[in-house]
Amino acid sequence: PLVRPFGEVPGPRGKFALPYIGTMLFSNSIGELKNFEFHRFAAHVQQLYGDFVKLRIKDKWNIFVFHPDIAREIFKINIKNPYRPGVGVFREYSKNRKQYPSLANLNGEEWAKLRRPTQELMLRPAAVSAYVSILARVADDFVELYKHGGFVDDLRQQLLRYVTESTGMLCFNKRFGCIEGGSILDIKYLEDIFDATDKDVRSFGLQLYRLFPTPLYRKFERAADHLFGIADVAIVDAIQTLETARAEGRLEEYLQGPHLLYALLSHPKMTGEMVERVLMDLFVAGVESTSSVLTFLWYELARNPEKQKILQQEITSVCGNADITKESLSEMPYLKACIKEILRLYPPTAPGSFVRLEKDAVISGYEIPTGTEILIFTQHMCENEQFFSHPDKFLPERFLRSNNPLTSTIRNTHPSATLPFGFGPRSCIGQRFAELEIQIITAKFFQQLDVSLPEGSSGKLERIFRIFSAPKDKVSIVIKRRS
Numbered sequence: 001p002l003v004r005p006f007g008e009v010p011g012p013r014g015k016f017a018l019p020y021i022g023t024m025l026f027s028n029s030i031g032e033l034k035n036f037e038f039h040r041f042a043a044h045v046q047q048l049y050g051d052f053v054k055l056r057i058k059d060k061w062n063i064f065v066f067h068p069d070i071a072r073e074i075f076k077i078n079i080k081n082p083y084r085p086g087v088g089v090f091r092e093y094s095k096n097r098k099q100y101p102s103l104a105n106l107n108g109e110e111w112a113k114l115r116r117p118t119q120e121l122m123l124r125p126a127a128v129s130a131y132v133s134i135l136a137r138v139a140d141d142f143v144e145l146y147k148h149g150g151f152v153d154d155l156r157q158q159l160l161r162y163v164t165e166s167t168g169m170l171c172f173n174k175r176f177g178c179i180e181g182g183s184i185l186d187i188k189y190l191e192d193i194f195d196a197t198d199k200d201v202r203s204f205g206l207q208l209y210r211l212f213p214t215p216l217y218r219k220f221e222r223a224a225d226h227l228f229g230i231a232d233v234a235i236v237d238a239i240q241t242l243e244t245a246r247a248e249g250r251l252e253e254y255l256q257g258p259h260l261l262y263a264l265l266s267h268p269k270m271t272g273e274m275v276e277r278v279l280m281d282l283f284v285a286g287v288e289s290t291s292s293v294l295t296f297l298w299y300e301l302a303r304n305p306e307k308q309k310i311l312q313q314e315i316t317s318v319c320g321n322a323d324i325t326k327e328s329l330s331e332m333p334y335l336k337a338c339i340k341e342i343l344r345l346y347p348p349t350a351p352g353s354f355v356r357l358e359k360d361a362v363i364s365g366y367e368i369p370t371g372t373e374i375l376i377f378t379q380h381m382c383e384n385e386q387f388f389s390h391p392d393k394f395l396p397e398r399f400l401r402s403n404n405p406l407t408s409t410i411r412n413t414h415p416s417a418t419l420p421f422g423f424g425p426r427s428c429i430g431q432r433f434a435e436l437e438i439q440i441i442t443a444k445f446f447q448q449l450d451v452s453l454p455e456g457s458s459g460k461l462e463r464i465f466r467i468f469s470a471p472k473d474k475v476s477i478v479i480k481r482r483s
């Protein structure tokens, strides 16, 4: 087939394609720069130029992709060391504190050196499913708080406690007491880290903190110092435990349990400072994302009582009032479909995935040169009627493997249109853990309790588009014992 040159890829031309100012002029010309919102801007670009568009951002060429078939072509390109621009404020902090750089800020061999050993432990199903009973105990404590029902004013804040406590068990093998409150691990500092990181990413490279400690940097530094202080203590404790176990000939016992911390510390290719860094990366990356996804999920279950009922019937038929286990979770397809559907209805990363080409490639019939940066707008695909009928509705049935007539009319036919965890070698390292965390608390909670919305609330939630999308306003729910 005919391969067309890069110059022919549709997109703004002339002055609108100049380095640095081109996209700004273009954006002004379509009246989108006021309250600039990237997803609205992108929707405009798609309307004007179609599903495969070329744009200048700063001095680089970017390609915007809006169709899952083109996304599928891109997934097939072998990218060995996927490049990510990283987060400046993290980089500055690691430099000032003379720490090992974070996973998100590393590229090439340096990134692979930290990623490989961690991935072996984080993406192996058996390693993660060993956490089921640990997470089930954390979930029990959370459910206990609501066993008589009640009103939750700010659901995300409450779920953040469960997620922080669970992630604390993953990273530090320690219960911090976040659910009961009064923990030494202050959740406020995690929020400060997300907030500072988000503002930094939005500042389009204006990194004033490299010149002097700006308020944003100071906020980040205070929060990171607090969290690293906690990590330091946990790691010193773990080293001590391992040494004692080794001296007593019980080392194997520790390494067989679901103990990421011990396994990393004993890994021949990891140093203590690498372990500390990667655990902090997991901690910071895992909490914001998972708590927002859970909030969206429970809100939609409250808004769609008939779906909530189907889920509850599934949970009860699989395990009655008994504990949730690895085996029982494997028999809950509706629960998994609800999670997939929530990740479609509220795509966690806007706009979607990012690729920088390591070699020239042919995509969508055009020659695309090395170094081109490609943005795959899965958010737009997930919200597009062309790929999902009734895109604004919460319809978990789309993701069921079933032949019932409803499923076949709304079925998800485009697996590449929803990529909540990214794809390829740099996809989310915490995917399996996140899924397990969400499954366990949801199964445990709805096993015993019903949720509904307070009077007056309805409609799909509005989002703010941070690094991970989050509900724009507080989400409240009413909890009752299951009848």
Ligand code: HEM
Pocket (backbone or CB within 6 Å): 084, 103, 104, 115, 167, 170, 281, 282, 283, 285, 286, 287, 289, 290, 293, 348, 349, 353, 354, 420, 421, 422, 423, 426, 427, 428, 429, 430, 431, 433, 434, 435
């Ligand atoms: C539902 C919750 C979550 C979602 C939707 C999510 C999504 C993502 C996405 C889209 C990426 C970027 C992939 C890319 O750059 O192409 C990512 C990266 C990452 N995620 Fe997650 N994530 C979630 C939970 C977690 C959890 C629980 C952890 C840790 C326990 C975690 C740790 C990380 C780390 C460390 C990276 C960076 C990986 C690297 O650069 O090599 N995430 N995540």
